[in-house]
Amino acid sequence: MGCSGGLRAARSALLALLLGLSAPPWLQAEKLGDGCGNMVVYQDSGTLASKNYPGTYPNYTVCEKKIQIPQGKRLILKIGDLDIESQKCESNYLTILSSSTIHGPYCGNVMPVPKEIILDTNEATIRFESGSHVSGRGFLLSYASSDHPDLITCLERANHHMKNEYSRYCPAGCRDIAGDISGNIVEGYRDTSLLCKSAIHAGVVADELGGQINVIQQKGVSRYKGILANGILSQDGSLSDKRFVFTSNGCNKSLSLGDGFIPNSHITASSSWEETSEIGESVQWSPDKAWLQVQGISWASNHSSHREWLEIDLGEKKRITGIRTTGSTMLKFNFYVKTFIMNYKNNNSKWRTYKGILSNEEKVFQGNSNHGDLVRNNFIPPIVARYVRIIPQTWHQRIALKVELIGCRIMQANNSFTHPMWQRPSQSTGVAVGKEDRTITEPIPSEETSLGLKLTAIVVPVLVGLCLFLLSGICICATIRKRETKGGAYGSSDAQNPGCWKQIKQPFVRHQSTEFTISYNNEKETPQKLDLVTSDMAGNSYIF
Structure with missing residues (x-):
């Protein structure tokens, strides 16, 4: 039985192999x-x-x-x-x-x-x-x-374009396309770099959405420094004739230095590590060491858990467009945070987790891969809050972090930060209004309004004068009719109700008359001239 069963299995396997080889593609x-x-x-x-x-x-x-x-x-x-x-x-x-x-x-x-x-x-x-x-x-x-006729593909490079300034539309999905970029948002990018991939690296557009980019070509530099930003590692680059930069939206300043340095009391942490040095001294890796601008060691937590956090109080609600991080910055302490999430809140509100653009899941940001290199991540859409927390998710050896928040004050921000997908229509006007930017403003008179007031001041007196003039004419006509009725009627039936307007014979001399011109649709007809007759002429200037 065992031998015959094995033989049948071998035949079945051989038949399946033959069918597979002979099957059509x-x-x-x-x-x-x-x-x-x-x-x-x-x-x-x-x-x-x-x-x-x-x-x-x-x-x-x-x-x-x-x-x-x-x-x-x-x-x-x-x-x-x-x-x-x-x-x-x-x-x-x-x-x-x-x-x-x-x-x-x-x-x-x-x-x-x-x-x-x-x-x-x-x-x-x-x-x-x-x-x-x-x-x-x-x-x-x-x-x-068709709203974006200036669409380009992910493979277009800056040296494909000759103009010094131009605007193009990048599609969604260019981040993971193979192709090098050299440089960074501060110094610019080598002109051989992929345009759309560089725009994602610079935080100008999000890979999930794509978007419009505005490019300025400038003279090249001798060296381009590569960094990790928004999940893309740019390369160091050598001398080139040209480089390119993206136009700034104006909301990319250091929030720790822009309006004066934030007090140390405004940066706190869940815990801090106290190190004992080789000579027995106590070294505090406290939260105030977490500022990127401060030389020396970083903040480090005393525990290794997902409950550790670093909190920053900006003093007021601000628009936060990005974050820059490093590890411990100390060669002998190879500590750094690999990934992290962001929480934020305002006064008297609950902590909220920053989520992905197209999903309802928390956004996990790629952090550092060593203790010293700088890494940047942009927030698209931006965070609008007073308080933020960086919460490490994965780390190397120990949680250690230096940070710098990038952004601007609310009043300095412009409408370019709000993508249509994060706007809602206003009930009264139908105009999209950002959730974080609902502001009540008083109406300000425009130039058109001022001009209207000036015209009103001129036109109203003129209209009043004309009304008074017409009213005077009606009174004069009524007086003339009354006199004619008393003095006897004219022989013609038309003369019994002559009115105040009559055509004047040419031999008569016109006295104190006002001339009007009436336009006709038929251009061949000659405009007829009528005269306004005054009371002095009423008795002898009518035609019967």
């Missing part, structure tokens, strides 16, 4: 979606790439993704890169399908690949299919709504 393909790589999709833009991009995409896979933007807008697609090993697009190709058209298939060098495709609809299906091949990066494309 579409049966050998992996399940739908296995060919998809980096994909970040937001309501107004996104980025899609094949699996392993820019490495070789796998054999026998399919990637199919439906993308959609809000109704009433047109879909713009830009293909940043396409390298598919196929000459006839039979088993390796990319197609873009909308409700009315099919774009593609695209592959190899069979047909030119358009850099930009504009659809008449707000949705499309991207389909990438691979068969057997040896090489090929696959594809990378970005999309956005």
